[in-house]
Amino acid sequence: MEKLYVNGTIHTLDATSPLVSALAVVNGRIAALGTQEQVRAAVSSKAQVIDLGGRTVTPAFSDTHMHLISYVGSKREVDLSTAGSLEALIETCRAALAAGQCRNGWLIGRGWNQNGWPTPRIPDKHDLDRISTEVPIALSRACYHVTSINSRACELLGLSADCDGILREDEGNCLSAIEAQPTADELMAMIQEGCADLLKQGIVCAHTDDFGESGNYAPVYNAYRSLAEAGKLAVRIVQQCRFLTPEQLERFLSDGHFYGETHGHYRLGEHKLLLDGSLGARTAYMRKPYADDPSTQGIPLFTEDSLYALTRISHAAGFPIAAHAIGDGALEMLLNTVERLQKEAPRKDARHGVVHCQITDQAQLARIAQLNMQAYIQPIFVKADQHITEDRVGAALAQTSYAWKTLRTLGIHASGGSDCPVEPFDLLPNLACAVTRKDPTVPGAQPWHAEQCLTVEEAVRCFTEEAAYASFEENDRGTLSVGKLADFAVLSRDIFTIAPDEIGATKVEMTVVDGEIAWEK
Numbered sequence: 001m002e003k004l005y006v007n008g009t010i011h012t013l014d015a016t017s018p019l020v021s022a023l024a025v026v027n028g029r030i031a032a033l034g035t036q037e038q039v040r041a042a043v044s045s046k047a048q049v050i051d052l053g054g055r056t057v058t059p060a061f062s063d064t065h066m067h068l069i070s071y072v073g074s075k076r077e078v079d080l081s082t083a084g085s086l087e088a089l090i091e092t093c094r095a096a097l098a099a100g101q102c103r104n105g106w107l108i109g110r111g112w113n114q115n116g117w118p119t120p121r122i123p124d125k126h127d128l129d130r131i132s133t134e135v136p137i138a139l140s141r142a143c144y145h146v147t148s149i150n151s152r153a154c155e156l157l158g159l160s161a162d163c164d165g166i167l168r169e170d171e172g173n174c175l176s177a178i179e180a181q182p183t184a185d186e187l188m189a190m191i192q193e194g195c196a197d198l199l200k201q202g203i204v205c206a207h208t209d210d211f212g213e214s215g216n217y218a219p220v221y222n223a224y225r226s227l228a229e230a231g232k233l234a235v236r237i238v239q240q241c242r243f244l245t246p247e248q249l250e251r252f253l254s255d256g257h258f259y260g261e262t263h264g265h266y267r268l269g270e271h272k273l274l275l276d277g278s279l280g281a282r283t284a285y286m287r288k289p290y291a292d293d294p295s296t297q298g299i300p301l302f303t304e305d306s307l308y309a310l311t312r313i314s315h316a317a318g319f320p321i322a323a324h325a326i327g328d329g330a331l332e333m334l335l336n337t338v339e340r341l342q343k344e345a346p347r348k349d350a351r352h353g354v355v356h357c358q359i360t361d362q363a364q365l366a367r368i369a370q371l372n373m374q375a376y377i378q379p380i381f382v383k384a385d386q387h388i389t390e391d392r393v394g395a396a397l398a399q400t401s402y403a404w405k406t407l408r409t410l411g412i413h414a415s416g417g418s419d420c421p422v423e424p425f426d427l428l429p430n431l432a433c434a435v436t437r438k439d440p441t442v443p444g445a446q447p448w449h450a451e452q453c454l455t456v457e458e459a460v461r462c463f464t465e466e467a468a469y470a471s472f473e474e475n476d477r478g479t480l481s482v483g484k485l486a487d488f489a490v491l492s493r494d495i496f497t498i499a500p501d502e503i504g505a506t507k508v509e510m511t512v513v514d515g516e517i518a519w520e521k
Ligand SMILES: [Zn+2]
Pocket: 065, 066, 067, 209, 419
């Protein structure tokens, strides 16, 4: 299998030859980089030649935190992300109900965000009863950390009469009972649908958190593994293995699973945990009460003791920890725990990490570096969060939060993701946010804390090289280098030379995996 890709503007991110016009592929790996004449020598005369038409090429992208199966499920739910008020939400749901858009007899919706509403109040059961009192309704907030349900749903879930219909954090776990478990075939079809959508974004690797809360990982694991072994997993999947209790994790380990277990494109990745909620819902766990609601500090999902009891198992088993921490209180708990684990049983290059890493102060950023931890960041989050962060945490703390340039300056490995379906995994708008730190929906928007803007190259590295580092695969992919996998994306414009404000609208036109064209516009 030999191929020559020629006549491109190929940004390799490899210092030895950063910009070339051609690359040769042999057996899925890059055999040579350079001019057309130079790379020809690496292949036989039978090699297929593909003309890139002068277009821009970058290493293919990765997204290091998402929920791929939920994403596909969310495509079938009522989309409330554009509801500009409670009234609009109610209208949209009434219309969906009239159109028969129910699943297992429930009306399921997602994506509402009260922060932009005229009255920014979280809907309760009385609000949702205005849609229906007969059909059970469950509507997730954009962050998925709060779900509003109606009276009928409260009744079916066996909740007490004084439940207000607002389920925060693990109160929402009872909702998993209403989801019909997809069959193995349905799961595999969902995964394939998700992968097909990823390829259109130039994404060839997704770190995805799909095991759910129950500890019953087998259906998801088997679906991915079967597809991978049949050569039908189009995208590389790094499974973020979510386990909530020592019992769940120990069962997984005693079933013989281990970090880095690989079946074709499917690989077991980090131990994923959730330490707190979201900033928008004020469930992110803070060290101090919220500036705009002093009655709460958010909701921690662990104590330092319970976090230690769980993570000492993954630490000992060789898993990197990837812990969702949005508030500085959750981060502090994580830092203390990693420090304790490393003191008691030092592990070199453990690559434990913080997912989101949003509210931080300078001392915490320094501790992340000192503990050699990585960050899984979502640049697209600044689009919405810049409008609420100062209200939530005050100006001083906002100044050192979402501090991605500081992460780089401190030498912290930070990779990019979307947390899809919280935000779409559309790659270029996400990457653009890292560069511009603007809300593109606001005309004439200015960068939010411009000193934290990344350069285009730094932002591209977040979604390529740093993402490969996140799963210990930096020797195999992440840059276009001789010997590495031939995974790359062909773009409609050269994002390295156009105005930063135009990056977000740039399109992916072709995605190449293992040297083969996996998707083309
Ligand atoms: Zn997530």
